Amino acid sequence: MARHASPVQSLLVDGRFDGDVYAHEPLSRHTTYRIGGPARFFVRANSVGALTGLVDVCAAEGTPWVVLGRGSNVLVADGGFPGVAIALGRDFRTLRFDGDRFVVGAGASLSSVVQEAFKRAIGGFEFAVGTPGTIGGALRMNAGTADEWIGQRVVSVTTYRPGRGLIRRRGDEIAWGYRVSSFAADEVILECELAAEAADPYRVRDKMEGNLARRKGCQPLSEPTCGSVFKNPEGASAGRLIEAAGCKGAEVGGARVSDVHGNFIVNRGGASAADVRALMERVRAAVLASAGIELAPEVRLLGFEEDFPATARGVGDVSADASADADADGVRIGERGRAVPSEANAVFAGGVDGTLAGERWRVSDGEGRVAFASEEHGEDGRRG
Ligand SMILES: NC(=O)C1=CN([C@@H]2O[C@H](COP(=O)(O)OP(=O)(O)OC[C@H]3O[C@@H](n4cnc5c(N)ncnc54)[C@H](OP(=O)(O)O)[C@@H]3O)[C@@H](O)[C@H]2O)C=CC1
């Protein structure tokens, strides 16, 4: 080990760290856009202990870190990300049916839940058919359509926040808005329970087939994209505005505004992040000029030095975004439950036992700090 290794490096090069560690890993390998420069470290954390130990060390050391799902809604800068990009491995990929609910690890794919619901004739997940990404990403973004979103199905979510520990909230204690939720910026979603209600299997199948056919008809699903680039402005459609502004087919380098759907920018092969970003700016300016509407990005930008203009309010800070929206627009968020300070929701504080990622664990003190009762993994996530 290098003499001057930082605590983060020491942890990651330790052979007992429960996960896979890649130094200078190109994030283009981990995004659906196939775009993005290297992360200083790309880490697949396989257990709760490994994950919490890692984010604690990053937070203490001031090393930037981010949690990625399938990279389906992110544009990573060509220069990469100078910190630790964390993906959720083994223990976070679980999916269990528990009578009236699914218990799902945040690293499981959204589509695995949709398929399991289909097999068991459970309704309420048909809207997500064909939607990429993990459950963690879906909860963070409150994935969905205009009428249905994942937050509606949430019974509870368990998260980890450095300095606060494990937090479990009921679904109605979380603010769910349009493509936004009230989790704090440094909160990692670990696991959730989703309501599973029996439904007519034929209706489930028909609804899924209808949604998939509609999506195939109007989205460039076979090309590398990040899904919708911009959020729909209140009462309007970003795709329609972009088409009306004459931007369909516009290109910068290898990036092109899809001919199929105006709100998709496709990587035609070899597009750089700078190409996509420049095209986003061009589209934003064109819509502002033609319709007087400022489009805000739905895609998350990672590793860029300058914020995209419309993200100036709380970049990457969904909780700031959500509470601001909740105040400004009680209909979209407020009526579905306001965010409650996380301290009030640390239901496991005080030593209450629970299960997480299939292991028994408990919280050791009233501060919400975690200590694992698990025999398999120690407190710092290293194999015993
Ligand atoms: N309808 C559609 O066709 C499409 C929908 N999508 C949706 O976009 C979302 C992207 O999912 P995915 O590819 O997994 O995510 P990404 O890898 O794209 O990550 C996007 C952001 O999600 C947050 N995130 C991901 N996992 C976690 C976690 N466990 N805990 C906390 N935050 C997390 C991070 O936000 P932060 O930076 O704030 O930490 C991250 O920057 C999904 O909801 C997907 O369904 C994406 C493309 C198309």
Ligand SMILES: C=C(O[C@H]1[C@H](O)[C@@H](CO)O[C@H](OP(=O)(O)OP(=O)(O)OC[C@H]2O[C@@H](n3ccc(=O)[nH]c3=O)[C@H](O)[C@@H]2O)[C@@H]1NC(C)=O)C(=O)O
């Ligand atoms: C793709 C994503 O989510 C999608 C999700 O798949 C679909 C499924 O209902 O609904 C949203 O798209 P959307 O609002 O663009 O839905 P669409 O039905 O395709 O378009 C809305 C309206 O705009 C029109 N439209 C769309 C594109 C276009 O180039 N021109 C146009 O006129 C359509 O004809 C339709 O009347 C989500 N996008 C946003 C920003 O909310 C994503 O999150 O990444």
